[in-house]
Amino acid sequence: MIHRDPIRLAAGLFGVDEHWHRPVSGRRTLRNDVLVAVAFAVGGVLSLEAARSVGALTTTELSMAWQLVWILLPAATLAVRRLLPLATLAVCCLHLAFTAWLADDLSAVFAIQFYYYFVLFTAIAWSRHRRAAMAMTALFGAVSLLWVVVEVAVRDTLAAFELRSDLGAFSPTAGAVVQLLLTNAVVYASTIAAGTTTWWSARREARTRAQALTVVDQSEQLSDRAVGTERVRIARELHDVVGHHVAVIGIQTAAARRTFEVAPERATTAMLQAEETARSASRDLRLLLSALRERDEAHGGSGPQAGLSSLLETVESFEKLGLEIDLRSTGDLEAVPMAVGLALHRILQESLTNVSRHSTADRVEVVLAVRPTGRTSGTASLRVTDNGSPKGNTSGSQVGVVGMRERALLHGGALRTSTTADGGFEVVADLEWSDD
Known part of the structure; x- marks a missing residue:
C-alpha cells in the first residue's frame, strides 16, 4: 500500500481526478504558437552557429544540413504545442533519444536544451488528458536519465577531460555523474512545478469564473422570481380594490336603469351611491399606487389603510345593495x-x-x-x-x-x-x- 503513495501524490499534483479540460481557442492559439515556432527557428539557428563558433560541434558526424534539420524539426512541432501537447512531447522524447545516441554534441546547443523542457512544460500545463501527461512526463525523465547513462557509461565522454582525483570527496567519474544528475533533476523538477502550477492556476480561474456566472444566473433567477411575485401581488391588489368597486358600480347602475321609469327617486339614489363608490375606488386606487411606489406592505409599508376599522364601512356599502x-x-x-x-x-x-x-x-x-x-x-x-x-x-x-x-x-x-x-x-x- 505504501508504494502507491508517490503515484497518488503525483496524480494529485497533475490533477488526474479533476474533470476539467483547459480550453484552447484553436485559431488564436495556432497563430501565436506559429509565431513562437518561427522565433525558435531563428534563435535555434543562431544558437547552432554560436556553438559551432566555439568548437562545441567538432566531433559530430552530422553534416551541416542535418544539423539544421535537427534544429528546424523541433521548431515545426512548436507550432502545435498547445493544440497537440502530448504528441509534441512524444516527438520531443524521440528527438532527445536520437540526440543522445546519434548526435550527442548537439545537446550542447542551448536551443535544443530549451526545446526539451519548454515542450515538457507545455504538455504539463495544457494537456487535456492528465493521466497521459503524467505518464509522458515520467517517460521524459526516463529518457533524460538514459541520456546521462549513455554519455557516461557508453560514450565515456568524461575521458576527454583531464580529471584529478584528489580534489573532492567523490571520484572524478562519480562527481561528474552526480553533477549531471543534479543539474537535470533540478531543471526537470522545476519544469514540472511550473507546469502544474500554471495548470492549477488556470483551473482555479475557471472555477472562479464558473462560480461568478452561477451567482449572476441565480441573481437573475431571483430577480425574475421577485418581479413575478410582485406582479402577482399588484394584480391581486388591483383586483381586490378596483374589481370590488367596479362590481358595486355595475350593480348600482343596473338598479338605476331598471327603476328609472317606475321609481325615479330610487334610480337617483342608486346613481348617487354609484358616484360615491366611484370616488371610493379612486381614493383606494391612489392609496394603492402610493404604497406600491414606496414600500411593500409586507415589510411594514404604508399600504392602503383599509384594515379591520373599515369592516363596518364595507358592510354598510353592501347593505345599500340590498x-x-x-x-x-x-x-x-x-x-x-x-x-x-x-x-x-x-x-x-x-x-x-x-x-x-x-x-x-x-x-x-x-x-x-x-x-x-x-x-x-x-x-x-x-x-x-x-x-x-x-x-x-x-x-x-x-x-x-x-x-x-x-x-x-x-x-x-x-x-x-x-x-x-x-x-x-x-x-x-x-x-x-x-x-x-
Whole structure:
C-alpha cells in the first residue's frame, strides 16, 4: 500500500481526478504558437552557429544540413504545442533519444536544451488528458536519465577531460555523474512545478469564473422570481380594490336603469351611491399606487389603510345593495397587525362582492374571531356564509378566490370554500401573526 503513495501524490499534483479540460481557442492559439515556432527557428539557428563558433560541434558526424534539420524539426512541432501537447512531447522524447545516441554534441546547443523542457512544460500545463501527461512526463525523465547513462557509461565522454582525483570527496567519474544528475533533476523538477502550477492556476480561474456566472444566473433567477411575485401581488391588489368597486358600480347602475321609469327617486339614489363608490375606488386606487411606489406592505409599508376599522364601512356599502349582513366579532380587534387586518378586509370585500355578483343570496353572516396565542402573536378566523345559490351564467374567473387564498398563505394561514347544508356558500379564512 505504501508504494502507491508517490503515484497518488503525483496524480494529485497533475490533477488526474479533476474533470476539467483547459480550453484552447484553436485559431488564436495556432497563430501565436506559429509565431513562437518561427522565433525558435531563428534563435535555434543562431544558437547552432554560436556553438559551432566555439568548437562545441567538432566531433559530430552530422553534416551541416542535418544539423539544421535537427534544429528546424523541433521548431515545426512548436507550432502545435498547445493544440497537440502530448504528441509534441512524444516527438520531443524521440528527438532527445536520437540526440543522445546519434548526435550527442548537439545537446550542447542551448536551443535544443530549451526545446526539451519548454515542450515538457507545455504538455504539463495544457494537456487535456492528465493521466497521459503524467505518464509522458515520467517517460521524459526516463529518457533524460538514459541520456546521462549513455554519455557516461557508453560514450565515456568524461575521458576527454583531464580529471584529478584528489580534489573532492567523490571520484572524478562519480562527481561528474552526480553533477549531471543534479543539474537535470533540478531543471526537470522545476519544469514540472511550473507546469502544474500554471495548470492549477488556470483551473482555479475557471472555477472562479464558473462560480461568478452561477451567482449572476441565480441573481437573475431571483430577480425574475421577485418581479413575478410582485406582479402577482399588484394584480391581486388591483383586483381586490378596483374589481370590488367596479362590481358595486355595475350593480348600482343596473338598479338605476331598471327603476328609472317606475321609481325615479330610487334610480337617483342608486346613481348617487354609484358616484360615491366611484370616488371610493379612486381614493383606494391612489392609496394603492402610493404604497406600491414606496414600500411593500409586507415589510411594514404604508399600504392602503383599509384594515379591520373599515369592516363596518364595507358592510354598510353592501347593505345599500340590498344584502342583509349580520356582522359579529370576538376578541381584541386592535391587537391584529395592520397587514393581517388588511388581508382580512380584502378577503371579506371579495367574498361579499362574489355574493352580490354570483349568488341569489339576500342574507350573509360574517363572523370574525381573534384569539391571542402569545404576548405578540395570535390568530384570526373570518367566516362568511350566505344563504343563496349560484346565479346562471355568472361562473366567474376564480381569480378572486385565488387572490384570497394567496393572502391567507402570505400570513401563514389557509382559506377554504365550501357549500353549506342549505345550499349556500361559505368562505373560511384562518390567518396567523407573530412578532417574534
